[in-house]
Amino acid sequence: MAEALRKGIAKGCCSSSSLVSSITSILESADYSALKEFSCHLTPNLVIEVIKNQKNPHNALHFFNWASNSNPNNYSHTPFCYAAITELLLSHSLFSSAASLLRHSNNLSDSLICRFINALGLRGDIRGAIHWFHKAITLPRGRCLFSCNAILAVLVKANRVKLAKAIYDQVLAEPLVEPDVYTHTTIIRGFCKVGMLHSACKVFDEMPCQPNLVTYNTLIHGFCKKGDIEGAKMIFDRLLESKSCKPDVVSFSTLIDGYSKRGQFREAMKCLKEMVDRGCSPNVVTYNALIEGLCLRGEVDEAKKMMSRMRLNGLKDEVTTNTSLLKGLCVLGKSNEAIKLLREMVSRGMKPDVKAYGVVVNEYCKIRKPSEAVSLLREMVVRGVKPSVSSFNAVFRLLVDEGKLDEGVLILKQMPRMGCSPNFLSYCTVICGLCKVKGRIQQVEELVADMLQNGHNLDGTMYNCLLGVYCEVGDENMALKTVYDIMDKNFVINQKIFNTFVKVLYAKGKLKEADAVLEMCKRC
Template identity: 50%
Template sequence: MTAAAVSLRRLLHPVSEPLTPIIPTITSFLQSVNLQNPDLSILNQFSSYLTPNLVTQIIKDQTSPFHSLFFFNWASNPNPNPNNYFHTHFCYIDKLLSHKLFALAADTLKTHEKFSDFMVGKFIKAHGDLGHLKSSVKLFHQVKERELGGCLFSYNALLGVLVRANRVSYAWGYFGHIVIKARVLKPDVSTYTTMIRGLCKVGMIENAEKLFVEMSCGRNLWTYNVTIDGFCKNGFVEKAQRIVDEMVKGETILPDVFSYTSLIDGYCKKGEFRNAMRCFNEMVTTRNCKPNVVTYNVLINGLCLSGDVDEAKRMMSLLRLTGVRDNIATHTSLLKGYCIVGKSEEAIEHFKEMINLGMSLDGKSYAVIVNELSKLGRPDEGVMLLKEMRASCISPSIAIFNAVLRSFVKLQKFDKAILLLKQMPQMGCYPNFLSYSAVITGLAGAKGMMHDVEMLVNEMIQNGHCLDTTLYSELIKAYCIHGDISNAIRLFTDMVDESLVISIACFEVFVKELSSRCLVLEVENLFEQMKNQCTVSDAETYQRTLDQYSSGNSDS
């Protein structure tokens, strides 16, 4: 028998062959199918392999949703069908939805009369993930009218979409109307948990607590953990502690590593490290609950932020002794700790060790060191790290760019500040108002830089940023110092037109310069315009300043 015949025999008579080798073969056949003129019979040779797991896996493996649908349709009625296979699932729907083929997915489900509440819930979530909130709401109302109360899956999906989109008030409104007022459906544990998570997310702790207490169905561990975490994140650690205590006392649902980690994090953020360690010890010794890297990181980060780096390092040693592997977050916390206690060089050395160890650095770890280098007056090294980040496909945050810019300005390295400002878009971050403001303010206070100031101001405005009171005031002051009265007056007028009031210090420079040029009447008129068009909270102080120079009593 030839090798080809043996292969064909194995293919057609699988008997006890494992499923894995056949999947690439079927996938290869599928990819050769002409979807414009498909021939279903090409797959008949695989009918003896059909099982729910195989069908699901093949559909998931397809890069094209149309190949997934083609295979699913064939498997719906294979010929022959020696195993009497039939679909008990619609696994291809997720594939279609992931490719945004909503209409095709819906039509297929409707054809098979499977467009159920559960399936609509999938559509609602998929639309929500894309930000299509109106479509999600519309789908829910359609299924609500059709199912007459049997729409719990859709309802829970809609609540989840609204909470994730930070539309908690809308979710709370739906809960109040549909569950409490109209009693259209009976909420389950998922309904309550999703709503509690949303309420905690926006700080509505009293409502969340009331909902938790008054739940009409049994709670599960997810409900407890969502509530504990929400309370802790909002600073209500004592409430969270009471829930954990109730869980321990009830012994029906015991707190797990997530419960304790949330509680420890809450105590650390409040600076209550004794309570945090008490929870940690209770977790390990009393509850026999093994901490994970997140638990250790929470403690290490809290200790570092409080300046107790030595204790944080001891905790890191304990982490390793217990067989838990540290990660980038662990080391980033240590970097922060070193910087907080003024051990900048140790932070930089530790950062270099992280690189030498081959750790996958993230934006947070880079940010700590770039900020510290900027504070130390070493912005050039900061720029090198920014470029290294970009080369590693890590997008630097605007905050660390601004830290470097401020450092350059402080060192009066204006050319480098301007260059970095212009390079920022190529480095993955566009300058914001603070970026421009830091550089412009620095340049305005230096000699011979007004041309660059004007260039950056124009660029700033073109990029959609407006001058604020501080920037206007500093520019007017700079023009006065440089003797450019016409531009100073122009900016003062623009400022008044925007209902902005110049700072008193800069107003004094402005008045003094105009008075020295015998433009007392003009400055008085400008001041009157400012009073008439703007809300001047301390008009008397401005008036005294004006009187001082206009009356000729200046010391200039």
């Protein structure tokens, strides 16, 4: 192969793609001595292409280091080359290798540090991201804008808004860098996420640069999320007056969604009309907002008409659209229609998600059809959809009410294999149900042990249920232990169960224990 390459190179017939392919083959074979044949062909673009073509980041790093050595045409890496190798190493979580490379090459820059911050943010390593931000602020003044924006975005995404505000304030006070519209918009997004709309508006009003469309849309969404549609409309009106940008489909759809969720459908339709009049075409999100709003009002027939209008405008309804209809039908008590719609979704090639299935599971539970609800849970698993724990809990409540405890226990044990872990309510529902039936003490104890092993603690209700069972079977020792546990955790004992417990102790001749418990109760 090396001989063929030499002949090709000598004739000058190697294209960029063939050079990349040949170098990659050498790197994969680990015959690194053959790389010297390519020294005279090195260019920044070739190096970048080779790096991007490597599946193994270590091969890319070896090639990068090899190309860094002296060569006949005095080739040297450009900042874009360093960006390419850094990006590849970080994408494979090789943080120390990437850091070592930049440290030894003395090529630390704002854009490269920004990549580190983003990569660490994706891993949830906030401390590491902040560490690299501190490196960025040691760069010459005014040259860390990308890093500032990156750390703010990472912190906002992680809901560390207080910390983001502290860094934002530091940037403004020192000043480390001249903030741009992205800087201000990111902190506005953070404030909106945690409902600090007053702070968001203060930043918006004091921005030294012109807000862009993303800034306006972020604020509009923040107000709508908090249910303050008047505040959202105020920002929207300012957007209409802006000379630098105009509302887009996101602006209109967000406001329409806000009106729809508030039940102000007339205002939502006015907004839709204005949207169309301004030459902005509604999209699926716009129609979904309107359809959901109609369904929340119980106007399912109108929602169906809106869906027809959506289709006539060349837009295809999606799972979210139909889920709103499912909810609307269930609100009206039209269970059969909801079930039929779910089946139609599947037959049309749609893939109902956990929310769509969950609506129908809950409806089956509401109309007391446990077998159908359980079957739908199993169908979800077969179709690759993990049922939510709330759907399981709705089924458990129904099974317990219907006295189908064995099925409840079976499903509780099968939950992990169905892609969902039981939560406290799952265990509590089934265990307390078992406690009301004679002869179930062994199953109760097994499930309690399983519950504790999975990190869930018993509450006062469950302890009282256990105490009642132990009293019923005459197990005074376990009953006594349960009472001590209840007192130790400062839970309240049910008066009726406690009276039964004391009677059991006296009946078993445990007079001292009974007196001791009564004395403890007096001191509580």
